[in-house]
Amino acid sequence: MSTRNAKPPATHTDLAEHLCWSLRGGYAHCGVETAFREVDGGVQGRLLDRFEHSLWQLLEHLRLCQRDLIDYSVRPDHVSPEHPVGYWPATPEPPSLVAYDEALAAYLADREELCGSIAGGDLLTPFPHAAGPDGEPRTLLRTATIALDHQAYHIGQAVTLRKALGCWPG
Structure with missing residues (x-):
C-alpha cells in the first residue's frame, strides 16, 4: 500500500498515525515501493x-532487520540473528528469479504488521521482556523510530544506486 500521494495526518497529534504514514513514505521519503x-x-x-x-x-x-525489530518487540523468546552476518544476504544476487519480488512483498506485509502494532499499541510502555545493556527501556516508539530511520537510510542508498545503474524511473 503506497501512501506517497496521501495526505498526512490531519493534525499530527496522533503520533502512531504519523509514524505509520512516515513508514509508508510520507513527506521526504520516496517509499520502499x-x-x-x-x-x-x-x-x-x-x-x-x-x-x-x-x-x-x-x-x-531491510526485510531482515524490520522482521527482527518486529519479532524483538512482540516475542519475549526472540533471539536476533548474529550481527552483521545474520542481517545481510550472502551474495549480491537474489537466489532465484522470484526472490527479489518475494522479499519486497514480505517487507511491505511486515511493514503493515508493524504499523498495526504501532496503531494498536502503547508507544511508551517498556517491553517487559527487553531492556538495553544499561537497563534502558525498549518501547514500541523506539522500535518505530529505528525502523523509520533505518528504512530512510537504505532508501537513499537504493535511489543513488538505481541512478548509477541507469534504472531510476525519475
Whole structure:
C-alpha cells in the first residue's frame, strides 16, 4: 500500500498515525515501493564500483532487520540473528528469479504488521521482556523510530544506486 500521494495526518497529534504514514513514505521519503519496485532482474544483484551493496542486498537487509525489530518487540523468546552476518544476504544476487519480488512483498506485509502494532499499541510502555545493556527501556516508539530511520537510510542508498545503474524511473 503506497501512501506517497496521501495526505498526512490531519493534525499530527496522533503520533502512531504519523509514524505509520512516515513508514509508508510520507513527506521526504520516496517509499520502499518506489525505491525497489520494477527493477529488472539483470540489475537486482549487480555491484558497481564505489557501492558496497547491490539492490538485492539492500532490500533483503531491510526485510531482515524490520522482521527482527518486529519479532524483538512482540516475542519475549526472540533471539536476533548474529550481527552483521545474520542481517545481510550472502551474495549480491537474489537466489532465484522470484526472490527479489518475494522479499519486497514480505517487507511491505511486515511493514503493515508493524504499523498495526504501532496503531494498536502503547508507544511508551517498556517491553517487559527487553531492556538495553544499561537497563534502558525498549518501547514500541523506539522500535518505530529505528525502523523509520533505518528504512530512510537504505532508501537513499537504493535511489543513488538505481541512478548509477541507469534504472531510476525519475
